[in-house]
Amino acid sequence: xxxxxxxxxxxxxxxxxxxxxxxxxxxxxxxxxxxxxxxxxxxxxxxxxxxxxxxxxxxxxxxxxxxxxxxxxxxxxxxxxxxxxxxxx
Numbered sequence: 001x002x003x004x005x006x007x008x009x010x011x012x013x014x015x016x017x018x019x020x021x022x023x024x025x026x027x028x029x030x031x032x033x034x035x036x037x038x039x040x041x042x043x044x045x046x047x048x049x050x051x052x053x054x055x056x057x058x059x060x061x062x063x064x065x066x067x068x069x070x071x072x073x074x075x076x077x078x079x080x081x082x083x084x085x086x087x088x089x
Contacts, residue, residue, distance in 0.1 A: 005088060007088065009044045009045050009046050009048075010044065010045035010080075010081050010084040010085065011042065011043070011044055011045070011050065012042070012043060012045070012076075012077045012080035012081060012084070013040065013041065013042040013043075014026060014040070014041050014072075014073050014076040014077060014080070015027055015032070015038070015039070015040050015041075016039045016040075016041065016069040016072045016073050016076075017031065017032060017035035017036070017037055017038045017039060017057075017069070018035060018036045018037035018061060018065055018069070019031040019034065019035045019036065021036070023065065023068040023069050023072055024072070025072040025073070025075065025076045026076060035057055035058075036056070036057060036058040036059050036061070037054065037055070037056055037057060037058075037059070037061040037065060037069070038054070038055050038057050039052070039053065039054035039055070039066075039069045039073070040052070040053045040054075041069075041070070041073035041076075041077070043073070043074070043077045045077070045081035045084070045085070047074065047077075052070075054066065054069070
């Protein structure tokens, strides 16, 4: 029997994109299929980056747009981390 869970951190992944020139977190299919920019972020609950993938689907994107997507991703990861922490107690 484990006296404590051998979990040192959580891991979450989110999708972000630019749809209608607006950065969006967790695009639905309709948005994703027509997004100008598509990005996926995988991060730990402590905010460390595991993977980032971004593609200019319809056009190139700027550093400012990337920064906005990264901020949305961090927000989404924080929300998922809180749910995971609640689930494992």
